[in-house]
Amino acid sequence: MKNPIAQLNKLFESRIRLGIMSVLMVNEAVSFNDLKQLLDVTDGNLASHLVTLEENGFIKVWKGFVGRKTNTTYSVTRAGEKAFKQHLEALEQMISGLR
Amino acid sequence: MKNPIAQLNKLFESRIRLGIMSVLMVNEAVSFNDLKQLLDVTDGNLASHLVTLEENGFIKVWKGFVGRKTNTTYSVTRAGEKAFKQHLEALEQMISGLR
Incomplete structure (x- = not known):
C-alpha cells in the first residue's frame, strides 16, 4: 500500500484554508468580511490563516477604501492555484484509493 | 455561494488522521509500527492522533503480544467508518464545486 497522504500539502491541511482557497478559486477577488461570513469563522482565525497563505505566495492582498x-x-x-489544484488531486487520489 | 467547508469534520482535518483512517478503511487491522512506517510519521505524532481518534470512538485498539x-x-x-465516509463526501462536494 502506498502512503495515501504523501502528496497532500500540509499548508492546506486546515479546513479554513481549504475554505479560503475554494472560495478564491471561483471568485476574482473576495473581501475579508465576505470570507468571514461565508466560512463562518472569527476575525482572528480568518486573519491568521490569510497571513499564512499570503506569506507562502498563494494569495494576494489588496487594501483599498469603500467611501471612508x-x-x-x-x-x-x-x-496558489497550481499548488491547490495539486492538493485537490492528491485528495481525490486518496479518496479513490478507498473505493 | 454555499459554505464549502460546512460539512467537513474538524476531527479529520489533520493529514495524519486522514492517513490513519484511509489505511484502516481498507485493512482489517493495522499495527502501530506499520502505520508509522506507511505514513512516515514520528511515534509521538502518530500516538497523539490515534488517541484522539480512539477517544472519539472512530477506532478500536487491540493490545496483544507477538512472542514477548x-x-x-x-x-x-x-x-468511524460512517463519519469518515461523510467527511470524504463533503471533500468531494467541495472539490466538484470548483469544477
Whole structure:
C-alpha cells in the first residue's frame, strides 16, 4: 500500500484554508468580511490563516477604501492555484484509493 | 455561494488522521509500527492522533503480544467508518464545486 497522504500539502491541511482557497478559486477577488461570513469563522482565525497563505505566495492582498471605510480583498495567485489544484488531486487520489 | 467547508469534520482535518483512517478503511487491522512506517510519521505524532481518534470512538485498539514483544493494532469502528465516509463526501462536494 502506498502512503495515501504523501502528496497532500500540509499548508492546506486546515479546513479554513481549504475554505479560503475554494472560495478564491471561483471568485476574482473576495473581501475579508465576505470570507468571514461565508466560512463562518472569527476575525482572528480568518486573519491568521490569510497571513499564512499570503506569506507562502498563494494569495494576494489588496487594501483599498469603500467611501471612508477600509476594504481589504484577496485573490488567489497563479502559484496558489497550481499548488491547490495539486492538493485537490492528491485528495481525490486518496479518496479513490478507498473505493 | 454555499459554505464549502460546512460539512467537513474538524476531527479529520489533520493529514495524519486522514492517513490513519484511509489505511484502516481498507485493512482489517493495522499495527502501530506499520502505520508509522506507511505514513512516515514520528511515534509521538502518530500516538497523539490515534488517541484522539480512539477517544472519539472512530477506532478500536487491540493490545496483544507477538512472542514477548507487545503488539498494538488498530481497526476502524462502524461509527468511524460512517463519519469518515461523510467527511470524504463533503471533500468531494467541495472539490466538484470548483469544477
